[in-house]
Amino acid sequence: MEERLQKILAQAGVCSRRAAEELIRQGRVKVDGTIVTEMGVKIDPNRHRITVNGRPIQGSEKKITVLLNKPKGFVTTMSDPQGRPIVSSLIKDIDERLFPVGRLDLDTEGALLMTNDGELAQKLLHPKFEVNKTYQVTILGHIEPQKIQALEQGIDLDGRQTWPAKISVREKSEKTTSLHIIIHEGRKRQVRRMFEAVGHPVIHLKRLAYGNLRLGNLSPGKYRFLSPKDLASLFR
Numbered sequence: 001m002e003e004r005l006q007k008i009l010a011q012a013g014v015c016s017r018r019a020a021e022e023l024i025r026q027g028r029v030k031v032d033g034t035i036v037t038e039m040g041v042k043i044d045p046n047r048h049r050i051t052v053n054g055r056p057i058q059g060s061e062k063k064i065t066v067l068l069n070k071p072k073g074f075v076t077t078m079s080d081p082q083g084r085p086i087v088s089s090l091i092k093d094i095d096e097r098l099f100p101v102g103r104l105d106l107d108t109e110g111a112l113l114m115t116n117d118g119e120l121a122q123k124l125l126h127p128k129f130e131v132n133k134t135y136q137v138t139i140l141g142h143i144e145p146q147k148i149q150a151l152e153q154g155i156d157l158d159g160r161q162t163w164p165a166k167i168s169v170r171e172k173s174e175k176t177t178s179l180h181i182i183i184h185e186g187r188k189r190q191v192r193r194m195f196e197a198v199g200h201p202v203i204h205l206k207r208l209a210y211g212n213l214r215l216g217n218l219s220p221g222k223y224r225f226l227s228p229k230d231l232a233s234l235f236r
Contacts, residue, residue, distance in 0.1 A: 002042040005029065008050065012057040028053050032062065033095070049095070064096050065115040065231060068223040069215050076103040076112065087112065090221050101125065102186045110135070110207030111215050114223070124234065130184040131211045131234055136170075138178045138204040139195050143169075147198040155197055157187065162194060176203065212236060 003011075009020035009029070020029075027035045030051045031043055043050065049062040070076070074085045078099060084106070091098055091114060101113040101121045111133075115121055124131055148169075154161045163185050171178040177200075181191060192202045208215055211234035218224060 002044045005031070005036060005041045005043050005050070006039070008043060008045050009052065009057065012045075014052055014057055023052060030054075062096065063115070063117040063120075064094060064098060065113060065117060065120065065226045066091065066094075066098065066223040067210065067213055067215075067218070067226055067230075068112045068114050069218040069220050070104050070109055070112040071220040072107055072109045075106055076100040087114065091223065103188070104207060105189055105192075108205045108207065109220060110205075111210045111213065112207070113210055113226075120231065125186065129235060132182050132184050132209075133186070133207055133211075134180060134182050134209040134214075135191050136178065136204075136206045136208050137181055137191055137195065137202055138176050139200040139202055140176060141200050142172060142177050143179075143195075143198070143200050147200075151181075151194055151198060155194060157190070157193055157197065162187075162190070165194075180208070210234070 006017050006020035006024060009015060009023070010017040014020060015023065021039060023029050024037060024039065027037050029036055031041075031048050033049075045057075047062065050057050068087065068090060070087055070090075074087045074090070076087050078086065078088060080086055087100055088098065096116045098114040098116050099121070101115060101124050104110065104112055113124065123129060148167050151162075152165050152167055154164055163183065166182040168180050169177060170180055183190065187193075191205060195202050213226070213230060213234065
């Protein structure tokens with residue numbers, strides 16, 4: 001809901017409405033990085049980032065979610081004691097601090113969501129919403145149909161059955177097999193461990209899609225902003 005900018009500042013406890021008008025006249029208030037000096041401008045604080053003297057007012061942080069094509073060699077944590085590259089270093093020109101939704105291990109590449117929307121992240125990670133993740137996996141050897149069927153039905157990992165998966169063979173070479181696998185769980189190193197459990201170590205793993213959001217032509221290390229329509233499609 002849109003309100004006059006000076007009213008929003010007053011309601012956020014920054015100052016009185018009259019003092020807020022003075023801050024605006026002095027050019028000390030920005031909306032989405034742009035100085036606003038005009039009185040009476042109406043803003044939706046839930047959709048726009050408002051700062052006073054460079055500091056965001058409470059409740060005005062703009063919600064941002066991006067789809068990143070994570071390269072190999074980056075960790076999906078906000079810091080790393082071993083000094084390895086972190087995925088947040090790939091997000092440029094965004095003032096908000098984005099964090100990864102779930103994880104991809106060091107040697108896995110592909111689709112990773114980064115956001116500052118904690119509510120969205122919790123929803124995406126909750127098993128009841130069953131948001132599918134699609135992977136391209138290359139394994140050592142030629143896997144038998146019975147093993148594919150076992151993986152699709154669910155196997156025991158650490159005393160817990162995996163949820164049903166969907167697997168399709170894409171290509172075979174002399175020593176390897178390329179497959180697509182769709183799961184909605186997010187256990188640590190799950191895809192690698194599933195194939196290792198049936199005797200076929202993974203030699204390459206890439207997440208192609210998160211829900212209905214596909215990487216497409218997005219280059220490694222690059223990202224794109226997600227629209228409300230994109231986010232809604234995740235739960236279809």
